[in-house]
């Protein structure tokens with residue numbers, strides 16, 4: 001069973017989509033079988049048709065029973081990761097999606113998908129409507145994105161509150177994997193001061209130590225709807241997400257080890 | 271005056287986060303990934319070096335100015351002496367410091383080092399042998415890959431070597447590691 005990881009944020013424009021796309025790509029470069037799922041009807045993540053094939057069908061069409069998994073999930077050229085778009089979006093289908101969210105239809109589908117992958121990385125809708133909450137209820141991990149700006153940081157308590165609530169009320173397996181700071185400007189003094197405050201004020205490990213630097217190549221990649229790693233000008237930016245992916249894997253490993261140490265104390269190999 | 275720490279939203283976030291991290295037992299982030307002899311910008315250059323020519327004669331690394339060149343010379347000398355196919359030194363994340371004749375693309379080497387490095391650590395901890403630092407993997411009928419983990423100031427690094435299966439590589443690797451450590455450890 002693969003792990004379901006939702007990328008979430010209370011605020012729009014915090015590089016949620018960019019992070020979902022590029023983190024998925026990096027994880028796939030590290031050898032994992034990854035499905036990137038666009039679950040945001042308003043997100044406009046038009047995944048490059050060169051990657052996805054020509055079909056507009058996606059999650060919504062699958063949930064409606066109009067398509068099978070293999071008709072809506074597509075492997076990239078190098079067969080590294082698979083991508084599933086949101087599908088046919090209209091006012092009716094958006095309402096339907098919310099209904100499916102409440103009735104755990106989405107959760108069941110995700111479970112089925114997870115048999116075929118190591119990770120399902122989900123680009124969730126902004127905020128905490130029924131769809132993002134349903135995604136959190138079906139996930140084992142959640143990663144939050146935030147800019148290093150006061151407005152973005154001040155929106156964190158709402159999202160942390162929702163995660164806390166989902167953990168306590170319905171999904172104790174949900175783990176907050178960390179917060180990624182995106183679009184960082186390491187030469188901006190105010191940002192750097194804020195960055196210092198984050199490190200002194202927040203619990204250690206809450207934020208990933210790798211942050212994503214602001215780089216115009218992300219705009220270019222967004223325009224073409226591809227991971228930055230697929231652009232020749234995007235090597236450095238892609239490396240940034242590779243480092244984040246590596247830190248993510250390290251954290252997973254450390255967590256599994258500390259868990260193993262807790263419940264496997266007297267069941268060692270020898 | 272603090273920019274954000276005084277705000278009520280941020281204080282609320284910290285309180286919530288403390289609760290969440292306590293139940294999750296989040297590992298404390300280390301700075302391991304931050305200590306690097308080369309910068310992110312150097313990486314494309316490293317990838318371009320994939321076609322490093324075969325070494326022809328041993329050169330004394332101490333005569334070279336740059337640490338990267340010295341490291342690379344140590345690797346080159348090692349390959350030359352013991353007929354190793356190629357060698358790479360990386361940090362814990364798989365980011366290469368020095369490369370000689372990488373067997374596959376650098377991206378794959380990084381991924382490979384990081385995966386094997388994790389496996390080594392995990393295996394060590396499962397067996398209760400936290401000093402496990404040596405991994406040998408036959409990759410086909412003729413060659414093997416050796417991963418040797420070593421520490422500098424508590425931070426893990428890796429030496430990855432590809433060599434013929436019949437070669438006894440241990441002493442050569444240990445000698446080279448000593449040289450690598452002394453170069454990396456230099457202030």
Ligand SMILES: Nc1ncnc2c1ncn2[C@@H]1O[C@H](COP(=O)(O)OP(=O)(O)O)[C@@H](O)[C@H]1O
Pocket residue numbers: 009011012013014015016017018019043182183184212213214215216217218219220222
């Ligand atoms: N590191 C970055 N540097 C520069 N621009 C970025 C970066 N990350 C994202 N962007 C740009 O910011 C905009 C918003 O990002 P997006 O991922 O769509 O946010 P969200 O999904 O949270 O709304 C996009 O135009 C994207 O190209």
Ligand SMILES: [Mg+2]
Pocket residue numbers: 016017018040043044045
């Ligand atoms: Mg988006």
